[in-house]
Amino acid sequence: MNPAIKRSREKLRNNIGAIINKADILYADFEVDILDDRILLTISGQDEHAAKIVKEILITNQPIKHLYNQAKYNEVLKILKEVSQETNNLLRKLKRERTNKNKALKEEDKVEMAESLEHLSKKYLIKIIIKYFSIKQIDKLRQIADKKKKEKEKNLNLSGEE
DSSP states (O other): OOTTOOSOSSSOOHHHHHHHHHHHHHHHHHOOOTTSHHHHHHHTTTOHHHHHHHHHHHHOOSOHHHHSOHHHHHHHHHHHHHHHHHHHHHHHHHHHHHHHHHHHHHHHHHHHHHHHHHTSOHHHHHHHHHHHSOHHHHHHHHHHHHHHHHHHHHHHHHHHHO
């Protein structure tokens, strides 16, 4: 939970609640403070007026109708809707970047593991497989090996016939 947000989290309108929930997730998971001026300008589309309104709403606990008159109230609701969507987009972007980074790290780990296993003897590899793999995994490996063996034999037969 972002401690800088003073607005009560109970009985919120949809957009305010969405902004606060996403702000809490951004703060907890990515250490991004939505009340930071730079972040707030980014999610408000570089509109300083909108950023100021959102910040004021989040740091006060007064009802919006008390903060703004009726004419400005509709404008504030529109701003909140846009900021809610942009906050959601920012959260999606950060999650996607984290996922892509994790996938890249996993691929690097697989390559390193494969390189280290290439230097081991077949006898030692068989012992490791039997010790750490389940029966289903071993059967799957056997099927893959049989398939590759058949493909290799087929390629040898084709090249021998030519």
